[in-house]
Amino acid sequence: MxxxxxxxxxxxxxxxxxxxxxxxxxxxxxxxxxxxxxxxxxxxxxxxxxxxxxxxxxxxxxxxxxxxxxxxxxxxxxxxxxxxxxxxxxxxxxxxxxxxxxxxxxxxxxxxxxxxxxxxxxxxxxxxxxxxxxxxxxxxxxxxxxxxxxxFGESLNYTIPSLTLNRIGKAQGQLIGGNLAILTHIIGSKSDIETAGKILFLEDVNEYLYSIDRMMIQLKRAGKLENLAGLIVGHFSDLQDNTVPFGKTANEIIQDAVAGYSFPVCYNFPVGHEPENWTMPIGRQVNLDIQETEVSLQEVLM
The missing domain is CATH 3.40.50.10740 (Murein tetrapeptidase LD-carboxypeptidase, N-terminal domain)
Structure with missing residues (x-):
């Protein structure tokens, strides 16, 4: 890269x-x-x-x-x-x-x-x-x-507190991802990305909860989740619900979608449509280390 x-x-x-x-x-x-x-x-x-x-x-x-x-x-x-x-x-x-x-x-x-x-x-x-x-x-x-x-050339080195919802583990791979709606939108196009062996991060804003579920199912059916090295879940902001509630939060929807896989998963990472939207270099080799007390994301120094 x-x-x-x-x-x-x-x-x-x-x-x-x-x-x-x-x-x-x-x-x-x-x-x-x-x-x-x-x-x-x-x-x-x-x-x-x-x-x-x-x-x-x-x-x-x-x-x-x-x-x-x-x-x-x-x-x-x-x-x-x-x-x-x-x-x-x-x-x-x-x-x-x-x-x-x-x-x-x-x-x-x-x-x-x-x-x-x-x-x-x-x-x-x-x-x-x-x-x-x-x-x-x-x-x-x-x-x-x-x-x-x-x-300006400083290396990526982020640390945040861990959540009980997280799935503990370590992963190394290229960092990819972004807005969930756009990632599903580009499937089948020239911009569609290969996810196998990579660390995917997701975020979104102003979507209905059922739409989050639909898009996660789309990623799953398209084979975008099964061979991930790791998953980082960012902000899911200003979400909406129907008169009859969907019944799950965004994090719970994502947790269900990846339940059948073993890769490490981190929730509430500071990326997305909130003021805390830390810079993520797309394509960079990174180490993701999710432990009980903290989560670290560091670039692999060559």
């Missing part, structure tokens, strides 16, 4: 919107962080000030932005300002030839999971991480700092 070069002060990065439209004025504080705190130069995409219904401009505008930034050798990282919906609409229009020849970091989460998975299939690392729209959200300081550290 190819790891793009670490950022250095003075590097140029791109900021665009791959999915839903954004309020450009609300992004100015994030741009100031990138420029004045991190010491980077920011190139702005046309999509940041475009809109087409709910999207950040037409598919053509968003695809052109992405293509130009992928092809521009001076741009060392690309940040999607937000997610929402729409990045998978443009993926098949993108020519990744120059990107493969000269890899750079692509950063985002939620709907951007589709892009990160597509890049994973090109054998290049990308970053599931907080996005500029959320840089200054209350409680998100650790998430933002985790992004800075990974981008």
């Amino acid at each position: 190819i790891q793009p070069k670490n950022l250095q002060k003075g590097d140029t990065v791109g900021l665009l919107a791959l999915a839903c439209k954004v309020d450009f004025q609300a992004l100015i504080p994030a741009i100031e962080i990138l420029e004045n705190v991190w010491g980077l130069k920011v190139v702005l995409g046309t999509s940041l000030k475009s809109e087409f219904h709910q999207f950040a401009g037409t598919d053509e505008i968003r695809a052109n932005d992405f293509q130009e930034m992928l092809d521009n050798p001076t741009i060392k990282a690309i940040f999607s300002a937000r997610g929402g919906y729409g990045s998978s609409r443009i993926l098949d229009q993108i020519d990744f030839t120059k990107f493969v020849q000269s890899p750079k970091w692509v950063v985002g989460f939620s709907d951007i999971t589709a892009v990160l998975c597509h890049i994973h299939n090109l054998n290049i690392e990308s970053l599931h991480a907080t996005m500029p729209k959320l840089f200054l959200q209350e409680g998100g300081e650790v998430s933002l700092e985790s992004l800075r550290k990974i981008l």
Whole structure:
């Protein structure tokens, strides 16, 4: 797996919107962080000030932005300002030839999971991480700092308290995953990812409980769970239920879906649609160690 070069002060990065439209004025504080705190130069995409219904401009505008930034050798990282919906609409229009020849970091989460998975299939690392729209959200300081550290070359080393719900064990493998709805959405497409022998992490937001169950069953039926090395369950936020309750929490739904397997499982990891959304390098070799008192996730140092 190819790891793009670490950022250095003075590097140029791109900021665009791959999915839903954004309020450009609300992004100015994030741009100031990138420029004045991190010491980077920011190139702005046309999509940041475009809109087409709910999207950040037409598919053509968003695809052109992405293509130009992928092809521009001076741009060392690309940040999607937000997610929402729409990045998978443009993926098949993108020519990744120059990107493969000269890899750079692509950063985002939620709907951007589709892009990160597509890049994973090109054998290049990308970053599931907080996005500029959320840089200054209350409680998100650790998430933002985790992004800075990974981008500038510090190694991944996370530790959290363990839960009784966890399944104890150790695993090593490539770190993959993201938004559950998007991971099921891309099954059967060019962006679909192989999960065997890897450590999968999942998160989602604003879904009905029965939908969480349906998507977990889809992953199971598609063979995405049976050969995992390990599973990390992140935030499942703002979930909804029907008038007749589904009867299980998200964690219980996932616990049932993986009951027949023996790989270690960690719940309530700080990744997803909450302020604590720690950066996860997609494709990096990591060690997952789930013990009774704590859980650690560390990169395998080569």
